[in-house]
Amino acid sequence: xxxxxxxxxxxxxxxxxxxxxxxxxxxxxxxxxxxxxxxxxxxxxxxxxxxxxxxxxxxxxxxxxxxxxxxxxxxxxxxxxxxxxxxxxxxxxxxxxxxxxxxxxxxxxxxxxxxxxxxxxxxxxxxxxxxxxxxxxxxxxxxxxxxxxxxxxxxxxxxxxxxxxxxxxxxxxxxxxxxxxxxxxxxxxxxxxxxxxxxxxxxxxxxxxxxxxxxxxxxxxxxxxxxxxxxxxxxxxxxxxxxxxxxxxxxxxxxxxxxxxxxxxxxxxxxxxxxxxxxxxxxxxxxxxxxxxxxxxxxxxxxxxxx
Numbered sequence: 467x468x469x470x471x472x473x474x475x476x477x478x479x480x481x482x483x484x485x486x487x488x489x490x491x492x493x494x495x496x497x498x499x500x501x502x503x504x505x506x507x508x509x510x511x512x513x514x515x516x517x518x519x520x521x522x523x524x525x526x527x528x529x530x531x532x533x534x535x536x537x538x539x540x541x542x543x544x545x546x547x548x549x550x551x552x553x554x555x556x557x558x559x560x561x562x563x564x565x566x567x568x569x570x571x572x573x574x575x576x577x578x579x580x581x582x583x584x585x586x587x588x589x590x591x592x593x594x595x596x597x598x599x600x601x602x603x604x605x606x607x608x609x610x611x612x613x614x615x616x617x618x619x620x621x622x623x624x625x626x627x628x629x630x631x632x633x634x635x636x637x638x639x640x641x642x643x644x645x646x647x648x649x650x651x652x653x654x655x656x657x658x659x660x661x662x663x664x665x666x667x668x669x670x671x672x673x674x675x676x677x678x679x680x681x682x683x684x685x686x687x688x689x690x691x692x693x694x695x696x697x698x699x700x701x702x703x704x705x706x707x708x709x710x711x712x713x714x715x716x717x718x719x720x721x722x723x724x725x726x727x728x729x730x731x732x733x734x735x736x737x738x739x740x741x742x743x744x745x746x747x748x749x750x751x752x753x754x755x756x757x758x759x760x761x762x763x764x765x766x767x768x769x770x771x772x773x
Contacts, residue, residue, distance in 0.1 A: 525749075525753075527546070528742055528745055528746055528749070529746055530546065530547060530548065531738065531739060531742040532556055532557070532739060532742040532743040532745070532746045533548045533552040533553055533554070533556065533739070534548045534550075534553060534556075534738075534739050534742075535548070535550050535551070535553045535739060536737065536738075536739070537550050538550050539738045539739060540738075553739055556737075556739040556740050556742070556743035557743045557747070559737075559740050559743070560730060560740050560743045560744040560747070563730065563740070564718060564726055564729050564730065565718050565719055565726075566723065566726050566744060566747070568718075568719050569718070569719075569721050569722055569723045569725070569726040570723050570726075570747065570748075572638075572641075572720065572721065572722050572723070573705060573722040573723045573724070573748075574751075575638060576638065576641045576642055576704060576707075576711070576722060577700075577701045577704035577705045578701070579638075579642045579646075580642055580645045580646065580700060580701075580703075580704040581697050581700040581701045581704065583642070583645070583646030583647065584645070584646065584647060584648050584651045584696065584700045585651070585693060585696060585697055585700070587646060587647040587651070587652075588647070588648070588651030588652045588654070588655050588696060589655060589681065589685075589686070589693075591610070591647075591652045591655075591656075592651075592652050592655035592656040592658075592659055593659065593677070593681055593685065595607050595652070595656050596656055596659040596660060597659070597667055597677070597680075598677075607652075607653075607656065610649040610652045610653065611649060611653060612649075613649040614648075614649040614650055614653070621644075622709070622710065622713065625644045625710075626713055626714065628644075629643070629644075629714055634714075635714055635716065636714065636715055636716040636717060636720050637720070638720075640714040640715075641710070641711055641714060641715070641722075644710070645704065648700070650696075650699070651696050651700065654692060654695070654696055655689065655692060655693075655696065658689050658692040659685065659689070662685070662688065666684060667680065670684060694759060695759075698755050698756075698759045701751075701755060702752055702755060702756075705724075705751060705752060706724065706752075707722070707724065708724045708725065711724065711725055712725050723744075723747070723748045724748065726744065727741065727744045727745055727748055730744045
């Protein structure tokens, strides 16, 4: 009797709930306790907090200073809050003193076109280097890598002479054309494409898909993190350009916001709040991209590290 009762008792003891089996005597997995707060962890948190303050303080002062009047900005010691009241007229003055709104649009158009151009050219070049039987494929890839080693200052004069000979000075194409392709984008997408199994390409060919359909329907959806990282990098690089737009534009209506910020400085009547207001308007797109696109940057840059 005891032998026959034991298995049923053990079976009922191992059942907790409907169809949920748990080991005898174990009601569930215990939660992990908190790690003890040691001196090393406290020092680490303090060091990270101090580093965060150092990094974020210029951003904070830029935003707060854009609402300050001359009394707060020129006070000693420096004021960290607009105690004299928020000066919204700093922004209205920055927008009215120069065509800053038009320059803002010029920057958005220039950065958007450059980003789109680099995404398209990098996609096509990386696809050709990985999935097509291109002659001297390694040589062309090495040539793309060598283009990344050439300083941008070394090609400014040839690019300017080319734009001048085409009659494109002081136009949007002059701002965009020299930057529609970049070796970094080709390298990044090539490494991402190499991580895909060859069976994807073979299965698509058996299914009757051509090169364009395979690129658009298969590779692009699978490469969204890498494309997002490349797009963010391209947009930030184009948005922060200063010397090339200054060289190829001649009128304030065609200049970008980076040049417009420098025009807010006047030797006769310098208003730091006005300059900070223009600077805040210029860094808002970059801050939004970094904040909301950080995870895409990390995932995109590490997409080709595992195969």
